Amino acid sequence: MIPFNKPYLTGKETYYIEQAVKSLKISGNGEYTKKCQSYFEQQYGFKKALLTSSCTDALEMAAILADIKEGDEVIIPSYTFVSTALAFVRQGAKIVFADSYADNPNIDAQTIEALITPQTKAIVPVHYAGVACDMDVIMDLATQYNLIVIEDAAQAIDSYYINRKGEKQALGSIGHFGAFSFHETKNIISGEGGMLTVNDDRFCTRAEIIWEKGTNRSQFFRGEVDKYGWVDTGSSFLPSDITAAFLWAQIENLERIQAKRKELWEAYFKAFSALATQVGIQVPVLPQYATNNAHMFYVVFDSLETRTRVIAYLKEKGIWAVFHYISLHSSPFYVEKHDGRLLPNSDKFTDTLLRLPLFYELTVEEVDSIVESCKELY
Numbered sequence: 447m448i449p450f451n452k453p454y455l456t457g458k459e460t461y462y463i464e465q466a467v468k469s470l471k472i473s474g475n476g477e478y479t480k481k482c483q484s485y486f487e488q489q490y491g492f493k494k495a496l497l498t499s500s501c502t503d504a505l506e507m508a509a510i511l512a513d514i515k516e517g518d519e520v521i522i523p524s525y526t527f528v529s530t531a532l533a534f535v536r537q538g539a540k541i542v543f544a545d546s547y548a549d550n551p552n553i554d555a556q557t558i559e560a561l562i563t564p565q566t567k568a569i570v571p572v573h574y575a576g577v578a579c580d581m582d583v584i585m586d587l588a589t590q591y592n593l594i595v596i597e598d599a600a601q602a603i604d605s606y607y608i609n610r611k612g613e614k615q616a617l618g619s620i621g622h623f624g625a626f627s628f629h630e631t632k633n634i635i636s637g638e639g640g641m642l643t644v645n646d647d648r649f650c651t652r653a654e655i656i657w658e659k660g661t662n663r664s665q666f667f668r669g670e671v672d673k674y675g676w677v678d679t680g681s682s683f684l685p686s687d688i689t690a691a692f693l694w695a696q697i698e699n700l701e702r703i704q705a706k707r708k709e710l711w712e713a714y715f716k717a718f719s720a721l722a723t724q725v726g727i728q729v730p731v732l733p734q735y736a737t738n739n740a741h742m743f744y745v746v747f748d749s750l751e752t753r754t755r756v757i758a759y760l761k762e763k764g765i766w767a768v769f770h771y772i773s774l775h776s777s778p779f780y781v782e783k784h785d786g787r788l789l790p791n792s793d794k795f796t797d798t799l800l801r802l803p804l805f806y807e808l809t810v811e812e813v814d815s816i817v818e819s820c821k822e823l824y
């Protein structure tokens with residue numbers, strides 16, 4: 447049997463957890479939390495990184511920091527995970543859904559401007575499969591219309607955008623905020639886990655306060671203020687240092703994990719590209735401005751019927767392939783609130799995109815056997 451995903455343990459997780467436990471400093475913002483945060487800040491150029499309990503939490507923090515209120519509009523792609531929208535809906539925002547490109551599930555940056563109204567407060571691009579959205583276009587719109595940009599970089603650790611000046615910018619370092627996930631299905635993991643990145647100085651101090659239940663505890667412990675108390679809204683967004691200790695083991699092996707995932711991704715890509723021209727399966731399209739972090743390998747079929755047939759056949763062979771994302775604009779919770787615009791590309795990916803197994807312990811031979819099984823069907 448080949449599962450869809452298998453969390454990879456580097457071997458050091460329980461050692462670092464034991465160290466954290468023995469230090470008796472296991473609440474949030476401890477030594478491992480600080481180590482992880484400074485690693486990410488230095489490696490990827492985030493102004494400030496704060497570990498959170500999930501990417502969903504990081505998005506909720508961003509929605510509070512962006513001061514999203516009742517009646518504000520937020521533009522997000524329809525083809526994404528629930529949390530991308532939910533964090534803003536909880537603040538009372540109206541979600542204005544944008545469509546994907548025809549050949550790439552990312553938000554079609556060329557369609558965003560037409561969705562902007564005087565109520566628009568923020569744009570939330572999602573770097574699907576770790577592939578960059580067209581951030582120059584999005585950041586230009588943000589400047590022109592005074593909007594906040596929150597990158598949903600849940601899948602985008604260690605991936606980059608190449609801007610129009612030819613500079614490589616880490617995803618999550620470009621918008622005002624970025625939100626990452628370390629859920630066990632992502633490239634590096636901590637069970638549940640996430641991170642908010644803050645790239646605009648205006649928000650750095652407040653981000654720490656929102657993170658620590660609306661208190662100025664962080665400033666107090668740095669000796670910047672002489673009293674520690676309740677100064678703002680917030681919640682308990684920070685994870686235990688036990689979670690950060692787990693994540694530290696993953697960070698130490700990030701390069702190795704990424705190298706292996708890329709090897710597997712390339713094997714899929716090569717095999718399916720050859721098949722694609724023969725039978726009309728689409729392989730992922732990587733825009734010129736995007737790098738690949740091998741978060742996910744997916745293919746796109748010609749119809750829902752074909753995809754259903756392929757899933758059933760692979761299952762018979764003991765291979766678990768899954769699809770995801772029902773367009774959010776037609777989900778039970780939001781369909782009544784959606785303005786009725788059709789989003790055909792998002793619906794197309796809803797019906798025809800299939801994710802194939804991709805995890806550290808998968809082998810190139812297994813990738814070949816998965817491709818062979820798909821071939822048999824044609």
Ligand SMILES: *Cc1c(COP(=O)(O)O)cnc(C)c1O
Nearest residue numbers: 500501502527529600627629640
């Ligand atoms: C995984 C994921 C999330 C949610 O991450 P959690 O850490 O589980 O909250 C949000 N958005 C996208 C695009 C994701 O892939």
